[in-house]
Amino acid sequence: MNEALDRAADLIAGADALLVCAGAGMGVDSGLPDFRGATGFWQAYPPYARLGLRFEELADPVHFVDDPTLAWGFYGHRLDLYRRTVPHDGFRVLREWGARVFTSNVDGQFQRAGFADVAEVHGSIHHLQCVEPCTDDVWPADDVVLDVEPESMRATGPLPACRNCGGLARPNILMFGDWSWVAGPSQEQLDALTQWRRGRRDLVVIEIGAGNAVPTVRRQAELASAASGALIRVNPREPEVRHGRGVSLPMGALDAITELARRIG
Template identity: 85%
Template sequence: MTDPLSQAAELIASADDVLVCAGAGMGVDSGLPDFRGDHGFWQAYPPYERLGLRFVELADPVHFVEDPTLAWGFYGHRLDLYRRTVPHAGFAVLRDWGARVFTSNVDGQFQRAGFSDVAEVHGSIHHLQCVEPCTDDIWPADDVVVEVDPETMRASTLPSCRNCGGLARPNILMFGDWAWVPDRSQRQLDALTEWRRGARNLVVLEIGAGLAVPTVRRQAELASAASGALLRINPREPEVRHGRGVSLPMGALEALTALAALTGATGPGRRTG
């Protein structure tokens, strides 16, 4: 019986197109926290444990209205963290395979690794919008620097809306978000849908997507429904339903490094047989 890694490598080598559906686990090997549960979040951000604040409480747009220095303390720190993070070598493997990307991550790591076709279903921390919002305008946060006190995790500088001068916020879909402007993400999703219509012999790599927020898993299962060519890379929740796919209980970097070694020059679209 073929072992799962070899089976996965065969699917990749025989594919014409590759879709990556990535959750927070994709960035763990780059040193990024995945915020899995309160304990994982507090490990990454000890000051919030002292303050008794959980991730779901901080990732709430109400704070940008009621307590903006707290809100921007959290998101400003993350913005700086993501800017300083170097994507691990697994990103380069996927790029070499010519993969398209669907992700719930807002960290911009795929773009940093050289990808141009990325569908960010929950938005991006590297783009801003008005808190109100006064318009549907979305603009890059390239010039924004948010100073954050490491003890209180509060921001001393607050970004402004470039249209009305009021408070700006990240263009990220938060919990219970009534004001998120989805236009940028929708354009990316529309482009992905158009690409999928023309994709042939598609293999889907789902990487680091857990059950807590099932957006990525749903997309991966739908995209692979016709062929069953789903590779689920997840060290904690790797099971596939009804045998419709290959389960790889591994981290992203370990799995992608192993698959790259097995496929070699016969990656997607480069079959030699």
């Protein structure tokens, strides 16, 4: 492990640029659930265990049409949770290293930690769009405050409305089987990241907390590091790198970043 940490620290210290590719494991040390499997999801949300509902079933845009109080109960609770969560110190270290970010997380923790350039491939819970959608408009969810009944996990009171047509609004998040997601803001971020990458030599990629179940982040990390093999994979459960092209760190996010920072000095 010490040898791997030393190799990773040397890569970071000699990098011309750093790209962080982050999955749900990045937020675990801040107290956020990673929704790993039905059991992990139900541990985070016991009411859904009683209802027998899995994450994949709830994160389906059909509920915003068929059962909007159930849909907004789930996303309203998450929105409140993410607003109250303080990013762990690893975020500060990565920002001080000048890293750019690609993430599948929708929680906005990188922005809260002070990052300006974040590519959110699945959108953000902190923005809204029309359920239909009536337009491609996306706007901040700053004024959205929902009461959620804890036993049923349903939202009570008025639900967020589209600022254009007055119909129901939903989070600007890519859900399962989602044909209505307004992808424009996310695509703009991804295009900006691609342009940035083209102008960087000696790019080092630090992949943190991204598993195989939804491989979007892993694919991006492997693609971005393909030319150099300068990939640092931080994952306590699935740390292996293919064909030895990279450094494997079977650790949690905060522990790994802290150890790397200590070695870099």
